[in-house]
Amino acid sequence: MTDEELAISVSGLRKSYRDNQAVAGVDLAVRRGEVFALLGPNGAGKTTTVEILEGFRQRDGGDVSVLGVDPAKAGADWRKRIGIVLQGTGEFDELKVGEVVRHFARFYPNASDPAEVIERVGLSDKANSRTHTLSGGQKRRLDVALGIVNRPELLFLDEPTTGFDPAARREFWDLIRQLSHQGTTILLTTHYLDEAEALADRVGVINRGAMVAVSTPAELGGRHQATARVGWREDGQARFEQTDHPTDAVRRLSERFGGEVPELTVTRPTLEDIYLEMLGEKEEQQ
Amino acid sequence: MSDSGLSLALAQGGIEFKQFVRTRESLVFTLLFPVMLMLIFGSIFSDVIITPPGVSPAVTLSQYFVTGMIASGIMSTGFQNLAITIPIERDRGVLKRYRSTPMPKWIYFAGKILNVAVLALLSIVLLLAVAVAFYDITLPDTGQKWFTFAWVSVLGLTACTLCGIAFSGVAKSGRSGPAVVTPIALILQFTSGVFFEYSDLPPWMQQFAALFPLKWMCQGLRSVFLPADFAAQEVGGSYELGKVALVLGAWCVGGLVLCLLGFRWTTRRDG
Numbered sequence: 001m002t003d004e005e006l007a008i009s010v011s012g013l014r015k016s017y018r019d020n021q022a023v024a025g026v027d028l029a030v031r032r033g034e035v036f037a038l039l040g041p042n043g044a045g046k047t048t049t050v051e052i053l054e055g056f057r058q059r060d061g062g063d064v065s066v067l068g069v070d071p072a073k074a075g076a077d078w079r080k081r082i083g084i085v086l087q088g089t090g091e092f093d094e095l096k097v098g099e100v101v102r103h104f105a106r107f108y109p110n111a112s113d114p115a116e117v118i119e120r121v122g123l124s125d126k127a128n129s130r131t132h133t134l135s136g137g138q139k140r141r142l143d144v145a146l147g148i149v150n151r152p153e154l155l156f157l158d159e160p161t162t163g164f165d166p167a168a169r170r171e172f173w174d175l176i177r178q179l180s181h182q183g184t185t186i187l188l189t190t191h192y193l194d195e196a197e198a199l200a201d202r203v204g205v206i207n208r209g210a211m212v213a214v215s216t217p218a219e220l221g222g223r224h225q226a227t228a229r230v231g232w233r234e235d236g237q238a239r240f241e242q243t244d245h246p247t248d249a250v251r252r253l254s255e256r257f258g259g260e261v262p263e264l265t266v267t268r269p270t271l272e273d274i275y276l277e278m279l280g281e282k283e284e285q286q
Numbered sequence: 287m288s289d290s291g292l293s294l295a296l297a298q299g300g301i302e303f304k305q306f307v308r309t310r311e312s313l314v315f316t317l318l319f320p321v322m323l324m325l326i327f328g329s330i331f332s333d334v335i336i337t338p339p340g341v342s343p344a345v346t347l348s349q350y351f352v353t354g355m356i357a358s359g360i361m362s363t364g365f366q367n368l369a370i371t372i373p374i375e376r377d378r379g380v381l382k383r384y385r386s387t388p389m390p391k392w393i394y395f396a397g398k399i400l401n402v403a404v405l406a407l408l409s410i411v412l413l414l415a416v417a418v419a420f421y422d423i424t425l426p427d428t429g430q431k432w433f434t435f436a437w438v439s440v441l442g443l444t445a446c447t448l449c450g451i452a453f454s455g456v457a458k459s460g461r462s463g464p465a466v467v468t469p470i471a472l473i474l475q476f477t478s479g480v481f482f483e484y485s486d487l488p489p490w491m492q493q494f495a496a497l498f499p500l501k502w503m504c505q506g507l508r509s510v511f512l513p514a515d516f517a518a519q520e521v522g523g524s525y526e527l528g529k530v531a532l533v534l535g536a537w538c539v540g541g542l543v544l545c546l547l548g549f550r551w552t553t554r555r556d557g
Contacts, residue, residue, distance in 0.1 A: 103297060
């Protein structure tokens with residue numbers, strides 16, 4: 001893959017804080033136009049990695065290229081091309097939504113019309129509200145508005161939906177999908193496995209400062225090949241069978257029960273199951 | 287279209303000012319609190335004559351005090367205001383967010399400085415109005431005095447602003463800001479000749495206060511608002527305007543160096 005096709009290219013990234021090796025040789029390649037989710041437990045090195053990519057933090061070693069530029073040496077021209085939605089909510093207290101977006105638009109030569117950006121993130125009816133009156137989800141939308149006001153080629157989203165109610169998360173996901181459809185490359189970090197599954201083309205799992213797996217959500221950790229679990233109720237007891245041929249198993253059960261199988265379920269491991277298993281194995285190896 | 291540096295700086299100053307005047311706490315603390323203090327202490331001190339018996343014109347302690355309060359008002363808008371609000375903004379990620387844009391760093395400081403300049407002007411006008419209305423302070427009657435008033439204020443404000451920005455790096459979190467900054471301001475006010483007559487203080491206290499800008503700002507403003515003869519009551523026997531300029535200038539330079547060395551855009555927690 002050539003450099004032009006990669007929005008982010010990282011190899012052998014290392015970073016220590018005193019004795020603590022936070023990032024120990026991370027490799028990462030994110031294609032242009034892709035939505036890539038970084039997963040990992042707290043303290044795994046996710047945020048450090050992302051902050052190095054965002055140019056907020058200096059690395060100890062390794063090669064990093066973001067939109068063809070080393071973030072450690074990047075200047076204002078590079079910042080014009082990226083958008084960042086930081087972890088946690090930015091607070092602008094007594095300023096109005098419209099004032100904040102208009103102000104940030106001034107920093108960019110190619111900024112979108114602020115009113116249009118506010119519309120896109122669904123805050124039009126809040127444009128004249130002071131930011132401290134917004135709900136958590138609305139504040140996060142404002143963060144995204146500031147992240148996309150410059151029409152970025154690459155958008156960083158650091159735990160964007162923490163603290164959202166389920167409906168707000170769905171709406172937020174739609175917004176991210178729209179951005180992706182318009183060609184924005186997105187690097188997302190999240191704690192929510194369903195979020196990664198809903199949004200990401202590929203996911204990478206970071207644990208103890210290293211990338212332990214990179215794959216599509218459907219194939220992570222051999223999930224698509226994992227055995228299925230067929231469950232049902234018989235003689236008042238919950239029963240299950242682990243099988244590579246669940247259809248067959250259901251057919252046999254159906255014949256045995258003469259039609260409906262009581263409380264029939266067929267499940268494969270969720271992304272969360274695979275993820276937890278992956279982190280668990282890692283710990284056992286230590 | 288991206289704006290030019292100058293209009294961006296003005297816009298940043300505008301945003302800062304809007305933010306400030308809409309925040310009731312900062313408005314009260316920075317602008318109204320000094321006025322309240324002036325009214326309270328001014329009333330208490332109004333009968334206390336601090337010139338030796340028979341010396342005319344007589345100067346009251348409240349007249350002495352109001353010049354000190356104007357200096358304190360300047361310190362409050364520059365030093366306390368910035369040393370307290372910048373750590374809060376840093377905690378809230380506002381600074382980091384600015385750093386994630388192509389905005390040149392100096393625009394942020396320019397916005398703060400513009401805001402501080404406007405607030406200091408408001409504070410001075412407000413305090414001066416009260417002083418003239420209630421405490422027999424007269425506005426400067428010569429160009430020379432206006433000039434002294436201007437340079438003492440500008441130099442003092444510059445020193446305090448730079449120290450405020452530099453000091454913002456000391457507070458570990460936004461919450462600890464006021465607890466660290468307020469005692470410093472109070473100690474300086476007590477030792478620099480705001481609440482008490484400087485010449486009455488113990489020498490060690492005088493020497494301590496003489497290391498910091500507030501004492502010299504007070505002294506410079508006394509030369510503007512108190513009679514020329516009152517200079518004989520000063521510790522040095524004169525208003526020492528040359529020394530005032532020298533010390534405040536030195537604090538401007540020192541403050542700038544500390545700003546450049548110690549300013550942080552991110553919290554320590556961030557690394």
